Structure formats: structure tokens, C-alpha cells
Amino acid sequence: MTIVKPSETLIHKTTHLMQDGMNARAFGEYRIPEALGDARWTDELILSTWYMAETGEVPDGMNFKTGKSDGGFDRLDFQFLPEGEWLEHSGDIDTSLHLNRRGDGKNEIKIDIPWYGGGMSYGSVSVNVMMSRARNARNWNSYISTGEGGYPPELFEVKENVITQVATGYFGVEEKTIKAAPIVELKYAQGAKPGLGGHLLAVKAGEEVAKLRGSVPFVSLFSPFPFHSTYSVEDHSKHLDWIETINPKAILSVKVSTPHDVDMVAVGSYYAGAHIIHLDGGYGGTGAAPEIAKKNIAMPIELAIPKVHKFLQKEGVRDEVTLIASGGVRTADDIAKAIALGADGCVLGTTDLVGMGCTRCANCEGGPSGRGCPWGLTTTDIELQEWVQQDWGEKRLDNLYTAMQWRLRDILRKLGLNNVQELRGRTDLLRYIGKETGE
């Protein structure tokens, strides 16, 4: 079958059917699909995310806060003040986050919300998805990361809100894309496949994708592990120096996964010059990863954050570095819990995709059709990618972030906090819901 770019009529028909269907499901006009959801992203969590992405409000009657994974974020809750002591829900509750705490003359960056968008490479997702996320990031004075797949020309339109990622395959890394970026992210590992490198299956490495990656079409592309120029903290420091030489104003983020010694890695990165330590936990998303890696290698983010936070405190450098958490952070409640455990902010990936229709069917890598995501998200298929139009995607994410910020402020006011930064490391404001009591 020859696949061609769909006509405007077909795009109109398909997108309307999809969007109307999502709304009908999210608004409860039909019962919840029996096959929707899993332990981490339950049916209600997916539908409530769709609801927020459509309305900009949190839903009544659906659990939009937690999954049913029986641990981690799903067993943590807040110890709110008595209702009479709650603050007014107000836009004055500060949710902003400084990303450069070193005071070293590089870009002073403050984002309006304590999260930004994680790396999704061109190839793993389409330009439409990248642009939807990037334009939304611009609206929120936040960022998205390119992931490791190059810098599609369209992104230059929003370059002030785009982080250039340098990963182990150096795919699409060019001087101009490093110079364009206010933040450069060195990706050492990814939580969903720690220590394994990356793999874009041949079916997704089409003409444009291959061109940006400096490869030939329809050949599997591997990012090795590790950086073959880095075998010590000193080598790591050298890497950061390279970036600084090309773009002296850029602040530097180091993305690592969560091994046993993640605390040592974080401190090493700080001393090498990183402004942001980005921890990516084992339950994070991916466009393609071996199933054995997703659960078994490295630790969940909930368990890594306190370990690193405390160690940075012990080393006396905690306030000079921004600690960002990702890999299994799904909701505003998760973000607040991650911050209470010791992070400064979070990175979201899957949440953005769910907001634009993802059902977590896990066929991002191509699936039996070889064409990638049938929802048009994790695909560069000439037809399927049209199911996500940029204006619609941007609006969905804008609504979703509006609802999430509202919920974050709601949590803060119920804790009596005026500023999200006051929540950092406040484990005294959390409570653990015991398995035995079944509370």
C-alpha cells in the first residue's frame, strides 16, 4: 500500500473524529474503555489528562492525581493543614524556578512553572509534535529538549525555548544548534534504558529523519553507550568545557539515570560545571527500549531524588545546583511530591503525549504496522503525523499546563506555602499510605 500525505478533507475528518472521541470519553459520555490504562497510567489518569487538556481545569469525580502502582508517588500523599489555615487560591502563589544557581554570569533563566519538556527526538516524534510542545513551552516561558535527533529547521522559530541535547551518538549536533540554545543538555543515559544507548528502528528513520541525523534512510540508528569520549569525571568536565567554548552563555544540564551511585555521579557533575543535574528514573518513557531494561535496570525516580538531594546537602553544594527529576512524573501531584522529596523541578514527557491523545499502547517503536503511533504522536509517517496539528497540540498542552499549575498552587496553599521553592525537601509535609492499613 502506498502511503501518501492525506488530503485536507481526510485530515479534517480524522482529527475531528479523534478529538470528539477523546472528549466524549473524557467527559464521561461513554463508559471508560475496558482495555485502557495500566498500573502506572490508569484509565482515570489518562482520561483526566485528556479532560485537563481540553478544558484547562481539573476534573471532578476522576482520580487525576495518582496511579495504582502500589509504591512511590502512588503511596505518598500530603499532610495538608486544617482547612481553616489554607491560603487563598491565587495567581500570586509563586511557581517559578531558577535554573542557574551558580551566579557565574551565564544565562539567568527563570521558568514560570517548575517543569519543562523532556527530550523527544525528531524521528521518535514528528515535527508537529515537537512544534506543539515548543510553542507551548514558549507560552509558559519554559523549555523543551530536542532529544537526540537533530534540530528541524522549524524549531529555530522557538529557539529561545529549546534545549539542544548532545547525546552519545551526536546525531544532529551542530555548532549552530549549540549556539542557538540557552541551555545545552548532555545526555549520558535515559531512565527507560539505562546503560544501553538509544535505538531508532529502521522503519522510523525516513528521508528527513536520516538527513538531520547525517545518515541514510531506513537504516537502524544506534546511539552507543556510554559517550566513548568519557570514562571519568575529568572527561566529563572536558565535555562541558567543549560546550562552553562554543556557547559561553549557555547553562549546562547533565542528564543521567539512577544507578546505585547516582549521588556520586551528581556531585561529580556539579564539580565538572553542571548547572542542572537531571535525574531520569527507571520508570521513564521511551520511543523504543528493551522490555527487560524498563523495569529492571536502575532505580525509580522517587527513590533517587532524596538520595541525591541529601548528598548534595552533605557536600554543601545543594543551593548551587538545580536538581531536576523525570522518569515516571505524571501529574501536578507527582511534581509536588518530587519537590518535597528534594528536587527543584521536573521534566515531563509522557504527560505531554497523553495530553495529545496517547493511550500508552506501547507501539511507538513502529508496532506491527511499522508506521509508528496510530495517534500521530510518535511517528514520522507521512499520513499519521498529520493527525496532530500544531495549533491543536499547542492548545491542548496549554490547557493541560493551566490545570496542572492550578493544581500545584492548590497543593501549595493547602500546605500554607506561598512559593513552590519553599516545598523543596519538605518530607515532613508528606505522609506514606501504608500497604497494610490500606488507607
Add this chain to the structure above:
Amino acid sequence: MLESAAHVGLESQDGPLTLDRFGAESARIGREIADRYHRYQIETEEVDDANPLPHRFLVKVGKVGLAKFIAKEMLMYFGQFDIIFSRPCTYGVFSGPVGGFAPRPKLCVGCLRCTVQHPDFVTVEHNPDLMALGDSYTTHGHIAAIDEEAKKGIVPVRGQGYRGRFGGPGFDGMLTDMSEIVRPSRDGIHGRELIGTAVDVGSKPMHLSFDADGKLSGSTPEMFTIQVPFLFDLPPGDLGSNDFARVVDSTSRRIDTLSCLDAHTVARLGLDAPNIVPVLDNAEATHTSEFPAARLIELDGWNADAFEAAREATDAMIGVRLHFEEGWQESFIAAVDAGAKVIHLLADLHGRGADGSFVSDLFKEAHMILIEQGRRETVTLFGGGGIVGADHVPKAIISGLDAAALDLPVLFAFQGRSHGSLRKRDKVSGTLPRRMDHDWAEQRLANLCGSWRDQLLEILGAMGIRDVRRLRGEFGRSMIVRHLEDEAFEGIAGYAGGGA
């Protein structure tokens, strides 16, 4: 002739030996040696299903709703058939001769686009027939994974992140480590072919002894090598058919590992061979002499007299199968004291010992007994029970095993079906495909082994470990979820510790 020329096979009668010629000949011989080197790999090849699993989803389409929808579109998009007949499924569920009027649910991957897009007349549900497979430990998820691995022989790769519970019991509560920046080896994705998965079976002295002349005087290694750290165990319950035995025999020969088979079956089918481990009752210990080709023979349970009798009757190594019953530690130590070079530890098929402990703790205990006695290298530890996923193999090795014994995975690789509980070894009941073609079954089992070995390489590669033998008992390269929780959640109100 140059002094070392003879060592590389140069003959003086070929003429005067120059340095140039010496160099060229050395290079040629080196090339020949290198060309003879065979890098171990398991040849995998996708095979057809003989008894396919129930498909994952049930797709139902309301015919009236669909007819109304098509009629509406006929009017709305009059004459534009590409628009009218465009369908939400990219997997072919609705692409049969009559489209959605006869959906093909076996092609459904659960993207749910159809039911979201047409909530009024399409439903997609999990197939209860699939969900009913297995039991509470060996779940339909394990069985489906084994089925895919045995069919394709590849590492299953999917998009999206982890979908399951946080940690969990048994092996789910153990995570493996990775090495972020400072790595002991330059492996990674382009170096996995250099990671060794061979393990030694038998005994090595803890140290070498020399006499006054500098000659070796003490014991020397008594062992052989298998190429993967897993072997096929006795088929549990009623699964031990002749067909089953013949396939595990040929597959273990093909991939260079071992198959434990009942000694009577080995004798009846004439399977005595180096890759076969006949298993004998202690009462039949002297029958070890009937298996002259075997390198290893196992006795079921510890009995000092039987062990001595067996050892006297054969030159093969004698191994002892020990069930994790009350007091197993005494039998374990006694067997090692008596000179057993292989101990094959067995839990029930849910991985539990008689006291309820999980195998990861039990394997660790056995391993640590030997460590504390300073004789770990003198004994090889096999272990089985509860090993039903690719991740269980490295986790069992981290817990102290040299090699893991596979039982139920073999049944499911053959697309067999189990009936009832899969906990007690002797009570397991299952059926194999009615006409199980030998070559088909061998390829399925080889595919499973290839897939599991490749997944082991993923785990080892992530750690930067180049030899599976170095993983044995490396508890430090694992993380126990409940320990991590204790560290992370200590002091949080309501957290009682131990993952409670």
C-alpha cells in the same frame, strides 16, 4: 633459524629465514588462528505458531452503528471513497473483505483509536482467555513474553515506559545496577558481542600449590564449560514426554548447555551424551555406570552412602539435587564436605522454599555459606524454581548461582498449556501441541535461549561487566527496592519501613 621460528611453524628447509619472511609468516599463522576462532552465538529464526496464544484483545463492532456511520459519510463525502473508507486502524483489524463488519481482533494491538473515535459502536476489551493463562506467579504476561521470545528469538522492544507495579515481591523487588560514566570496560551497544556468557561447571581449587621444585602439587581444576548460564531442568509434573526429552536434548547440544533428564528416560531413548545430565534416585546410585558419556550425573537428594556408591561407579562428576526443605543447610554442607562438585538447589515453582523464603534469599544463603567457608570456587551452584522471565536469570546469578535451571519456560516455549496451579513441581499438569514437530520445537527453544542470552547481555552491558562469571554473587550490583525505600522514605509520616 631464528630462535622462536619453530614456535610459529616455520621450517628451515623452506630456505633462509629472513626477518621479513618471519614477520609475514607470523602474520599468516596469526590470521589462520584468528579465522579458526568462532564467536559463540545462538542462531535464531522466526518460526510459525503451532498453538498460538489467545489474541490480546476482543474487538466488537456494532453492525447497525457502523452501517449508520457509513451511510452518514456517504452523504457527507459523496463520491469521495478514499475519505469514506478511511479507517482508524493501521493494523488491519478493519481491512478484511467487509471491513468493520467482520473485524479481525487477532491483529489488534490495543491502541484503542477505534473505540475512542467511535465510542458509540466499537469496543475493545482484554481477552479473558489470555488473562486466564498461568497462575498467580507465572502470569499470562510471563507466558506471552516467553511465547514471543520463542517465536522470534529477539529482545522484545517496545515504546512507552514501564507499565507495571512499583517493585513487587520476589525478583520484582530486585533492580540491577548500571554504570553511568566511569566504566570498567568499553562495551555498550557496540561491544556486547565481546561479553562472555560461558560458565564453568565443576570444581576449581581455591589456590594452587607447588612443591619444592616449583611443580604443581595440589588439586587441579575439574570442570567443563557450558556457553550459557542456564540449563534445562527436569520437566516438572506430567510434562516429561519422549518428544520433550528429545527436543531438550538436541537443543542443549546445539547451544552447548545441559539438559537434566530422568535417568530411565535417558536410557530408554538412548540419549546418553555429554550434554545430558541423568538424574537418579539415591536407591539407583550405582547405575551411574550406565551413562559413560555423561559429564555430570545428579542424585536426587542427599545421601552420603549413595553419593559414595555413585562416585565409585563412574568417572563423571556427581551432583546433588537439594530441595529447600527444612534443614537443607546441613545436607548442603555435608554434600560439599563429601566432595560434591555441583549442587542443584530447588525451590517450588513459585520460587519459595519450605519456610516461605524466596529463592533470591535462599540462593544467597547457599552462596554465602561457601564464601564463609572459603570454598566457593570448589562447587558449582545450579538453582531452579521461579525463574520464568529473562530478568530472573541475571537476578538469580547476582543472588549467588552459577547457572539457572529452566523448567516451566520450556513448556511455554513449546506453546504448551498448563492446567491449574504451577506451584508444586510434581503436581504440574500441562499439554504440548498435539503434533509437535521436532525441528520446530528445537528452533523455538533455541530462540528462547537466544533471546534470554541477548537480554542477559543487555543487563551485563549496562553494568559494564564483560563476563557473566563476574556477576555471580555481586549483590552490590543489585538494589533491593525495600532497602531503597527505607533510605528514601525514612522519617516520612506513616512509613513503617521494609516497604510496608
